[in-house]
Amino acid sequence: MELAAEYLRPIGRGNVYIYVAPAGDPAFGPVAFPHRTSAAELPQAPLTHHELDSTHISYNVVTAGAVFDPLTMEASAFHGHEPDERRWNLEGGKIDSWASRLRLQPTVNLDLQVSTAHLTHPEFVEPGYQNRTSASVSYTIGRWSSTAAWGRVYKEVHDRNVNGYLAESVVNVFARHYLTARAEVVDKDELFPHPILTVVPRPPQAIRVFRVKAYTIGYTLDVARTAYGQIGLGANATPYQYPALLNGFYGEHPHTVVVYLRGQLGSAMHHLG
Numbered sequence: 001m002e003l004a005a006e007y008l009r010p011i012g013r014g015n016v017y018i019y020v021a022p023a024g025d026p027a028f029g030p031v032a033f034p035h036r037t038s039a040a041e042l043p044q045a046p047l048t049h050h051e052l053d054s055t056h057i058s059y060n061v062v063t064a065g066a067v068f069d070p071l072t073m074e075a076s077a078f079h080g081h082e083p084d085e086r087r088w089n090l091e092g093g094k095i096d097s098w099a100s101r102l103r104l105q106p107t108v109n110l111d112l113q114v115s116t117a118h119l120t121h122p123e124f125v126e127p128g129y130q131n132r133t134s135a136s137v138s139y140t141i142g143r144w145s146s147t148a149a150w151g152r153v154y155k156e157v158h159d160r161n162v163n164g165y166l167a168e169s170v171v172n173v174f175a176r177h178y179l180t181a182r183a184e185v186v187d188k189d190e191l192f193p194h195p196i197l198t199v200v201p202r203p204p205q206a207i208r209v210f211r212v213k214a215y216t217i218g219y220t221l222d223v224a225r226t227a228y229g230q231i232g233l234g235a236n237a238t239p240y241q242y243p244a245l246l247n248g249f250y251g252e253h254p255h256t257v258v259v260y261l262r263g264q265l266g267s268a269m270h271h272l273g
Contacts, residue, residue: 001034001055003090014068021061022090026076028099028117029138030149032056037140038147038168041180041220041234043260047212048186051151051164052134055117057083059093072103076119080119080129094119111138125189128156143172155189162187178220180236185213191246198245213241220262232262 004021025032032053033039033046046052058078063075080097088201117132136149146169154161161229168182190208195206225231240254 004061007158011066014066016066017064019061019063019065021058021063022092024059024259026058026061026078026097026099026117027063027074027101028055028076028115028132029053029101029134029151030113030138030147031111033164034087034149035076036138037145038170039182040145040264041170041178041218041232041262042168042182042236043262044236044258045257046166046168046182047184047214048149048151048164048166051132051153051162051186052125052136052149052166054082054122055099055119055132057087059083059091060095070104070106072101072105075100075104082122082124084124084153085171097122109140110154112136114225123190126155126157130155132178145170151182158189158208160189160209163190173216176225178222178232178234180216180218180220182216183214185211191249196245202236207243207245210243210246214238218258227267229263229265233260234262235259 002021002024004019004024006017006019008015008017009045015037022253029052030036033049058080061076061078063074063076065072071175076099077095078097079093079095079242081093097117097119099115101113102112103111105111114135119130119132121127122130128153131154134149134151136147138145144226147166149166151164152161164184164186166182166184172178172182189208191210195208198205198207216238218234220232222230222232236258238256242250
């Protein structure tokens with residue numbers, strides 16, 4: 001997921017740094033979902049992944065930043081094409097994309113960011129470039145962590161914007177119990193290689209973009225806890241909503257149930273604050 005080196009140097013009342021990664025995370029979006037505290041008990045990727053944080057596994061990333069509390073300014077150059085399915089190797093590629101991010105952390109509990117990026121041919125199955133924009137706020141208080149985020153992607157291949165909205169939260173209660181929830185609304189334009197024709201309402205319309213909604217609730221129980229980590233057993237369920245036109249392809253009552261075994265190193269408090 002990441003192979004990187006970082007050098008930081010104090011300057012006046014702040015710091016400047018440079019980050020170099022053969023595989024790593026450019027300055028775009030909120031903290032990626034595998035590392036985001038509010039998603040710690042949600043093993044599946046969000047539907048908004050490509051609007052918010054899919055760049056977290058980019059190649060040949062170079063980032064320069066300046067930190068003057070509570071403000072962080074960052075800019076990245078990187079290879080924009082997504083990796084293939086063989087994630088154990090380093091594919092490399094020329095630096096052809098860029099990103100910039102402004103982060104505000106007025107307290108240790110609150111993290112806000114706005115970011116923008118231009119990606120050259122990021123999607124394996126789609127030609128053309130993409131322009132991405134995101135904004136998010138994350139807040140942690142005690143053992144409760146939440147994130148709200150928005151992302152927009154302009155796709156050259158379809159000449160349109162698609163949006164994604166996410167809200168997620170996790171709370172640790174009575175030491176061993178975790179309750180989690182996620183709600184998403186996202187525009188999907190890659191479900192079919194061609195527009196789908198609808199005859200209701202009339203006149204007939206060719207539709208390519210479909211708004212999909214997903215609502216997840218879950219629970220995890222730490223079945224083993226030591227000074228070195230925890231092992232948890234959990235499950236979550238997600239019902240989906242979308243236009244009736246998709247019922248014939250995905251069913252009238254689509255849902256997902258995930259059962260998982262989770263391991264974490266370190267203390268539970270480290271993961272939730």
